[in-house]
Protein backbone atom coordinates (compact mmCIF):
# COMPACT_ATOMS: atom_id res chain seq x y z
CA UNK A 1 0.00 0.00 0.00
CA UNK A 2 1.56 3.39 -0.99
CA UNK A 3 2.43 5.68 1.96
CA UNK A 4 -0.15 8.33 0.92
CA UNK A 5 -2.87 5.70 1.24
CA UNK A 6 -1.35 4.32 4.48
CA UNK A 7 -1.45 7.78 6.09
CA UNK A 8 -4.96 8.33 4.82
CA UNK A 9 -6.02 4.97 6.30
CA UNK A 10 -4.66 5.96 9.73
CA UNK A 11 -6.38 9.37 9.69
CA UNK A 12 -9.63 7.99 8.35
CA UNK A 13 -9.68 5.13 10.85
CA UNK A 14 -9.34 7.66 13.69
CA UNK A 15 -12.26 9.70 12.40
CA UNK A 16 -14.33 6.58 11.74
CA UNK A 17 -13.61 5.38 15.30
CA UNK A 18 -14.99 8.65 16.73
CA UNK A 19 -18.02 8.49 14.45
CA UNK A 20 -18.79 4.87 15.36
CA UNK A 21 -18.49 5.54 19.08
CA UNK A 22 -20.95 8.43 18.77
CA UNK A 23 -23.37 6.24 16.81
CA UNK A 24 -23.19 3.10 18.94
CA UNK A 25 -20.90 2.60 21.94
CA UNK A 26 -20.95 -1.19 21.40
CA UNK A 27 -19.09 -0.91 18.08
CA UNK A 28 -15.35 -1.74 18.14
CA UNK A 29 -12.59 0.52 16.87
CA UNK A 30 -12.29 -0.01 13.12
CA UNK A 31 -9.73 -2.72 12.45
CA UNK A 32 -6.75 -2.18 10.15
CA UNK A 33 -7.89 -2.58 6.57
CA UNK A 34 -7.38 -6.17 5.39
CA UNK A 35 -5.51 -7.09 2.22
CA UNK A 36 -7.99 -7.10 -0.60
CA UNK A 37 -8.34 -8.83 -3.93
CA UNK A 38 -7.24 -5.62 -5.70
CA UNK A 39 -5.81 -2.21 -4.90
CA UNK A 40 -7.72 -0.24 -2.21
CA UNK A 41 -10.62 1.76 -3.61
CA UNK A 42 -10.17 5.47 -2.90
CA UNK A 43 -12.83 8.18 -3.06
CA UNK A 44 -11.77 11.85 -3.23
CA UNK A 45 -13.83 14.91 -2.35
CA UNK A 46 -14.10 18.04 -4.54
CA UNK A 47 -10.81 19.33 -3.09
CA UNK A 48 -8.94 16.13 -3.94
CA UNK A 49 -8.79 14.95 -0.30
CA UNK A 50 -9.43 11.29 0.52
CA UNK A 51 -13.10 11.09 1.54
CA UNK A 52 -13.40 7.33 1.80
CA UNK A 53 -11.58 4.05 1.38
CA UNK A 54 -12.67 0.52 0.73
CA UNK A 55 -11.13 -2.90 0.29
CA UNK A 56 -12.77 -5.80 -1.52
CA UNK A 57 -12.16 -9.14 0.20
CA UNK A 58 -12.88 -12.38 -1.64
CA UNK A 59 -13.54 -15.66 0.19
CA UNK A 60 -14.13 -18.90 -1.67
CA UNK A 61 -15.92 -21.31 0.68
CA UNK A 62 -15.19 -24.90 -0.25
CA UNK A 63 -17.92 -27.52 -0.68
CA UNK A 64 -16.60 -29.56 2.25
CA UNK A 65 -17.13 -26.67 4.68
CA UNK A 66 -20.45 -26.31 6.51
CA UNK A 67 -19.99 -22.57 6.09
CA UNK A 68 -20.98 -22.99 2.43
CA UNK A 69 -24.51 -23.83 3.63
CA UNK A 70 -24.75 -20.38 5.24
CA UNK A 71 -24.35 -18.37 2.06
CA UNK A 72 -22.87 -18.17 -1.43
CA UNK A 73 -19.77 -20.16 -2.37
CA UNK A 74 -17.87 -17.06 -3.51
CA UNK A 75 -18.31 -14.13 -1.15
CA UNK A 76 -17.08 -10.64 -1.97
CA UNK A 77 -17.16 -8.23 0.93
CA UNK A 78 -16.50 -4.52 0.75
CA UNK A 79 -14.81 -3.20 3.90
CA UNK A 80 -15.55 0.55 3.81
CA UNK A 81 -14.00 3.36 5.83
CA UNK A 82 -16.07 6.50 5.47
CA UNK A 83 -15.12 9.34 7.80
CA UNK A 84 -18.47 11.07 7.56
CA UNK A 85 -18.47 14.43 5.78
CA UNK A 86 -21.13 13.23 3.37
CA UNK A 87 -21.40 9.49 3.94
CA UNK A 88 -24.14 8.92 1.40
CA UNK A 89 -22.20 10.60 -1.42
CA UNK A 90 -18.88 8.87 -0.57
CA UNK A 91 -20.63 5.50 -0.09
CA UNK A 92 -22.22 5.92 -3.53
CA UNK A 93 -18.87 6.67 -5.20
CA UNK A 94 -17.23 3.74 -3.39
CA UNK A 95 -19.99 1.35 -4.47
CA UNK A 96 -19.59 2.43 -8.10
CA UNK A 97 -15.86 1.66 -7.92
CA UNK A 98 -16.56 -1.66 -6.22
CA UNK A 99 -19.13 -2.66 -8.87
CA UNK A 100 -16.61 -1.82 -11.61
CA UNK A 101 -13.89 -3.78 -9.79
CA UNK A 102 -16.16 -6.86 -9.46
CA UNK A 103 -17.07 -6.65 -13.16
CA UNK A 104 -13.41 -7.42 -13.89
CA UNK A 105 -13.17 -10.39 -11.51
CA UNK A 106 -14.10 -13.66 -13.23
CA UNK A 107 -15.13 -15.44 -10.01
CA UNK A 108 -17.67 -12.67 -9.26
CA UNK A 109 -19.68 -13.36 -12.42
CA UNK A 110 -21.08 -16.76 -11.39
CA UNK A 111 -24.50 -17.42 -9.89
CA UNK A 112 -23.25 -18.81 -6.55
CA UNK A 113 -21.78 -15.48 -5.49
CA UNK A 114 -22.61 -12.59 -3.19
CA UNK A 115 -21.47 -9.03 -2.67
CA UNK A 116 -21.83 -7.85 0.94
CA UNK A 117 -21.28 -4.70 2.98
CA UNK A 118 -21.53 -5.04 6.76
CA UNK A 119 -22.85 -1.72 8.05
CA UNK A 120 -23.42 -0.53 11.65
CA UNK A 121 -27.17 -1.02 12.19
CA UNK A 122 -27.53 2.34 13.98
CA UNK A 123 -25.72 4.26 11.23
CA UNK A 124 -28.56 5.47 9.07
CA UNK A 125 -26.33 7.63 6.87
CA UNK A 126 -25.46 5.87 3.64
CA UNK A 127 -28.43 3.49 3.60
CA UNK A 128 -29.88 5.30 0.59
CA UNK A 129 -26.65 4.58 -1.30
CA UNK A 130 -26.74 0.88 -0.33
CA UNK A 131 -30.34 0.58 -1.54
CA UNK A 132 -29.66 2.49 -4.75
CA UNK A 133 -26.90 0.05 -5.67
CA UNK A 134 -29.09 -3.05 -5.32
CA UNK A 135 -28.02 -4.19 -1.82
CA UNK A 136 -30.66 -5.66 0.48
CA UNK A 137 -30.56 -5.83 4.29
CA UNK A 138 -30.19 -9.59 4.76
CA UNK A 139 -28.81 -10.52 8.18
CA UNK A 140 -28.47 -8.76 11.51
CA UNK A 141 -25.88 -9.33 14.21
CA UNK A 142 -27.78 -8.56 17.40
CA UNK A 143 -26.23 -8.05 20.84
CA UNK A 144 -27.37 -8.43 24.42
CA UNK A 145 -25.35 -6.90 27.23
CA UNK A 146 -25.07 -8.51 30.63
CA UNK A 147 -27.50 -6.64 32.90
CA UNK A 148 -25.97 -3.92 35.10
CA UNK A 149 -27.01 -5.69 38.29
CA UNK A 150 -26.31 -9.29 37.25
CA UNK A 151 -28.37 -12.08 38.63
CA UNK A 152 -26.57 -13.74 41.48
CA UNK A 153 -25.51 -17.37 41.41
CA UNK A 154 -28.76 -18.37 43.17
CA UNK A 155 -30.88 -16.90 40.36
CA UNK A 156 -33.20 -19.57 38.96
CA UNK A 157 -34.50 -18.71 35.47
CA UNK A 158 -38.24 -18.85 34.91
CA UNK A 159 -39.27 -22.11 33.24
CA UNK A 160 -42.16 -23.00 30.94
CA UNK A 161 -45.06 -25.23 31.96
CA UNK A 162 -44.13 -28.92 31.79
CA UNK A 163 -40.76 -28.19 30.15
CA UNK A 164 -37.42 -29.64 31.22
CA UNK A 165 -34.13 -28.23 29.98
CA UNK A 166 -31.06 -30.45 29.93
CA UNK A 167 -27.68 -30.60 28.20
CA UNK A 168 -27.78 -32.81 25.10
CA UNK A 169 -25.50 -35.82 25.03
CA UNK A 170 -24.26 -38.35 22.45
CA UNK A 171 -27.55 -40.28 22.65
CA UNK A 172 -29.46 -37.20 21.40
CA UNK A 173 -27.69 -36.95 18.05
CA UNK A 174 -30.76 -37.83 15.95
CA UNK A 175 -33.07 -35.36 17.71
CA UNK A 176 -30.53 -32.54 17.61
CA UNK A 177 -29.84 -33.21 13.91
CA UNK A 178 -33.55 -33.15 13.13
CA UNK A 179 -34.06 -29.76 14.85
CA UNK A 180 -30.90 -28.26 13.28
CA UNK A 181 -31.97 -29.31 9.77
CA UNK A 182 -35.48 -27.95 10.35
CA UNK A 183 -33.91 -24.61 11.31
CA UNK A 184 -31.80 -24.48 8.13
CA UNK A 185 -34.84 -25.32 5.97
CA UNK A 186 -36.87 -22.63 7.77
CA UNK A 187 -34.10 -20.03 7.35
CA UNK A 188 -33.85 -20.82 3.62
CA UNK A 189 -37.16 -19.00 3.13
CA UNK A 190 -35.30 -15.74 3.79
CA UNK A 191 -32.63 -16.21 1.13
CA UNK A 192 -29.67 -16.81 3.46
CA UNK A 193 -28.71 -20.51 3.65
CA UNK A 194 -28.30 -22.72 0.59
CA UNK A 195 -28.98 -26.45 0.81
CA UNK A 196 -25.81 -28.19 -0.42
CA UNK A 197 -25.22 -31.87 -1.28
CA UNK A 198 -23.06 -32.17 1.84
CA UNK A 199 -25.26 -30.11 4.21
CA UNK A 200 -26.90 -32.96 6.17
CA UNK A 201 -23.62 -34.90 6.50
CA UNK A 202 -21.63 -31.86 7.62
CA UNK A 203 -24.27 -30.84 10.18
CA UNK A 204 -24.32 -34.43 11.50
CA UNK A 205 -20.53 -34.44 11.83
CA UNK A 206 -20.52 -31.10 13.64
CA UNK A 207 -23.22 -32.26 16.06
CA UNK A 208 -21.42 -35.56 16.64
CA UNK A 209 -18.25 -33.67 17.55
CA UNK A 210 -19.94 -31.20 19.88
CA UNK A 211 -22.12 -33.76 21.70
CA UNK A 212 -19.17 -36.00 22.53
CA UNK A 213 -17.31 -33.16 24.24
CA UNK A 214 -17.08 -33.06 28.02
CA UNK A 215 -18.82 -29.70 28.46
CA UNK A 216 -21.48 -29.39 25.81
CA UNK A 217 -23.08 -26.02 24.99
CA UNK A 218 -26.10 -27.71 23.39
CA UNK A 219 -29.36 -27.85 25.35
CA UNK A 220 -32.66 -29.56 24.64
CA UNK A 221 -36.05 -28.51 25.97
CA UNK A 222 -38.35 -31.48 26.46
CA UNK A 223 -42.08 -31.63 26.98
CA UNK A 224 -43.83 -34.94 27.60
CA UNK A 225 -40.54 -36.72 26.98
CA UNK A 226 -40.09 -35.38 23.44
CA UNK A 227 -37.58 -32.80 22.18
CA UNK A 228 -39.45 -29.49 21.74
CA UNK A 229 -36.62 -26.98 21.49
CA UNK A 230 -32.90 -26.68 20.82
CA UNK A 231 -30.36 -24.06 21.83
CA UNK A 232 -26.67 -24.16 20.87
CA UNK A 233 -24.17 -21.55 22.03
CA UNK A 234 -20.43 -20.91 21.89
CA UNK A 235 -18.60 -19.79 25.04
CA UNK A 236 -16.02 -16.98 24.68
CA UNK A 237 -13.23 -19.54 24.02
CA UNK A 238 -15.03 -20.53 20.79
CA UNK A 239 -16.57 -17.20 19.86
CA UNK A 240 -13.30 -15.41 18.96
CA UNK A 241 -14.27 -15.44 15.27
CA UNK A 242 -17.05 -12.89 15.97
CA UNK A 243 -15.84 -11.20 19.17
CA UNK A 244 -14.14 -8.38 17.20
CA UNK A 245 -17.55 -7.10 16.07
CA UNK A 246 -17.99 -5.36 19.44
CA UNK A 247 -15.81 -3.57 21.98
CA UNK A 248 -17.55 -5.40 24.87
CA UNK A 249 -15.63 -8.41 26.10
CA UNK A 250 -15.76 -11.33 26.74
CA UNK A 251 -18.32 -12.20 24.07
CA UNK A 252 -20.32 -15.42 23.67
CA UNK A 253 -22.27 -16.44 20.56
CA UNK A 254 -25.77 -17.88 20.39
CA UNK A 255 -25.57 -20.16 17.38
CA UNK A 256 -28.87 -22.07 17.08
CA UNK A 257 -32.37 -21.54 18.45
CA UNK A 258 -35.31 -23.59 17.28
CA UNK A 259 -38.66 -24.58 18.78
CA UNK A 260 -40.89 -27.27 17.30
CA UNK A 261 -43.62 -25.42 15.31
CA UNK A 262 -46.36 -27.18 17.30
CA UNK A 263 -44.90 -25.92 20.58
CA UNK A 264 -44.22 -22.28 19.67
CA UNK A 265 -45.70 -19.42 21.65
CA UNK A 266 -45.83 -21.39 24.90
CA UNK A 267 -42.65 -20.06 26.53
CA UNK A 268 -40.15 -22.77 25.51
CA UNK A 269 -37.89 -20.41 23.54
CA UNK A 270 -37.83 -17.90 26.40
CA UNK A 271 -37.13 -20.67 28.96
CA UNK A 272 -34.12 -21.90 26.93
CA UNK A 273 -32.72 -18.40 26.40
CA UNK A 274 -33.17 -17.39 30.05
CA UNK A 275 -31.43 -20.61 31.08
CA UNK A 276 -28.43 -19.71 28.89
CA UNK A 277 -28.42 -16.05 30.00
CA UNK A 278 -28.37 -17.07 33.66
CA UNK A 279 -25.20 -19.09 33.03
CA UNK A 280 -23.54 -16.42 30.90
CA UNK A 281 -24.35 -13.62 33.37
CA UNK A 282 -23.08 -15.64 36.31
CA UNK A 283 -19.83 -16.45 34.51
CA UNK A 284 -19.10 -12.79 33.64
CA UNK A 285 -19.77 -12.88 29.88
CA UNK A 286 -20.21 -9.19 28.96
CA UNK A 287 -22.08 -9.55 25.69
CA UNK A 288 -23.88 -12.25 23.73
CA UNK A 289 -24.07 -11.99 19.95
CA UNK A 290 -26.26 -13.80 17.45
CA UNK A 291 -27.26 -13.65 13.79
CA UNK A 292 -30.84 -13.44 12.66
CA UNK A 293 -32.42 -12.87 9.30
CA UNK A 294 -33.72 -9.34 8.88
CA UNK A 295 -36.98 -10.62 7.38
CA UNK A 296 -37.62 -13.65 9.60
CA UNK A 297 -41.00 -12.68 11.14
CA UNK A 298 -40.43 -14.86 14.22
CA UNK A 299 -36.87 -14.11 15.21
CA UNK A 300 -36.59 -10.30 15.46
CA UNK A 301 -39.62 -9.85 17.78
CA UNK A 302 -38.46 -12.79 19.89
CA UNK A 303 -34.83 -11.65 20.22
CA UNK A 304 -35.73 -8.06 21.00
CA UNK A 305 -38.12 -9.34 23.69
CA UNK A 306 -35.18 -11.34 25.09
CA UNK A 307 -33.01 -8.22 25.47
CA UNK A 308 -31.11 -8.13 22.15
CA UNK A 309 -30.78 -5.17 19.80
CA UNK A 310 -29.27 -4.70 16.33
CA UNK A 311 -25.52 -4.04 16.09
CA UNK A 312 -24.51 -4.75 12.47
CA UNK A 313 -26.61 -5.27 9.34
CA UNK A 314 -25.29 -7.24 6.36
CA UNK A 315 -26.36 -5.67 3.09
CA UNK A 316 -26.11 -8.17 0.29
CA UNK A 317 -26.50 -8.51 -3.47
CA UNK A 318 -26.84 -12.12 -4.60
CA UNK A 319 -25.49 -12.97 -7.10
CA UNK A 320 -22.67 -10.44 -6.88
CA UNK A 321 -23.53 -9.20 -10.38
CA UNK A 322 -26.82 -7.85 -8.94
CA UNK A 323 -24.77 -4.99 -7.51
CA UNK A 324 -25.58 -2.04 -9.73
Ligand SMILES: CC(C)(COP(=O)(O)OP(=O)(O)OC[C@H]1O[C@@H](n2cnc3c(N)ncnc32)[C@H](O)[C@@H]1OP(=O)(O)O)[C@@H](O)C(=O)NCCC(=O)NCCS
Nearest residue numbers: 257258259264265266267268269270292298299301302305
Ligand atom coordinates in the same frame (compact mmCIF):
# COMPACT_ATOMS: atom_id res chain seq x y z
C1 LIG B 1 -38.13 -17.71 17.53
C2 LIG B 1 -38.61 -18.92 18.35
C3 LIG B 1 -37.39 -19.69 18.84
C4 LIG B 1 -39.42 -18.39 19.55
O1 LIG B 1 -39.70 -19.50 20.40
P1 LIG B 1 -41.12 -19.62 21.19
O2 LIG B 1 -41.03 -20.78 22.09
O3 LIG B 1 -42.23 -19.57 20.21
O4 LIG B 1 -41.12 -18.23 22.01
P2 LIG B 1 -41.80 -18.01 23.44
O5 LIG B 1 -43.17 -18.61 23.43
O6 LIG B 1 -40.88 -18.46 24.51
O7 LIG B 1 -41.91 -16.42 23.47
C5 LIG B 1 -41.09 -15.61 24.30
C6 LIG B 1 -41.56 -14.19 24.25
O8 LIG B 1 -41.35 -13.68 22.93
C7 LIG B 1 -42.59 -13.26 22.38
N1 LIG B 1 -42.61 -13.69 20.99
C8 LIG B 1 -42.19 -14.87 20.48
N2 LIG B 1 -42.39 -14.90 19.15
C9 LIG B 1 -42.95 -13.70 18.84
C10 LIG B 1 -43.42 -13.11 17.63
N3 LIG B 1 -43.32 -13.74 16.46
N4 LIG B 1 -43.95 -11.86 17.68
C11 LIG B 1 -44.04 -11.18 18.84
N5 LIG B 1 -43.62 -11.69 20.03
C12 LIG B 1 -43.10 -12.93 20.01
C13 LIG B 1 -43.66 -14.01 23.17
O9 LIG B 1 -44.88 -13.30 23.17
C14 LIG B 1 -43.04 -14.06 24.52
O10 LIG B 1 -43.24 -12.81 25.19
P3 LIG B 1 -43.65 -12.76 26.76
O11 LIG B 1 -42.42 -13.17 27.50
O12 LIG B 1 -44.05 -11.36 26.95
O13 LIG B 1 -44.76 -13.75 26.92
C15 LIG B 1 -39.56 -19.83 17.51
O14 LIG B 1 -40.56 -19.04 16.94
C16 LIG B 1 -38.85 -20.56 16.39
O15 LIG B 1 -38.30 -21.64 16.60
N6 LIG B 1 -38.88 -19.99 15.18
C17 LIG B 1 -38.28 -20.64 14.01
C18 LIG B 1 -36.78 -20.67 14.08
C19 LIG B 1 -36.20 -19.30 14.29
O16 LIG B 1 -36.64 -18.31 13.75
N7 LIG B 1 -35.14 -19.28 15.11
C20 LIG B 1 -34.39 -18.08 15.36
C21 LIG B 1 -33.34 -18.01 14.32
S1 LIG B 1 -32.28 -16.64 14.61
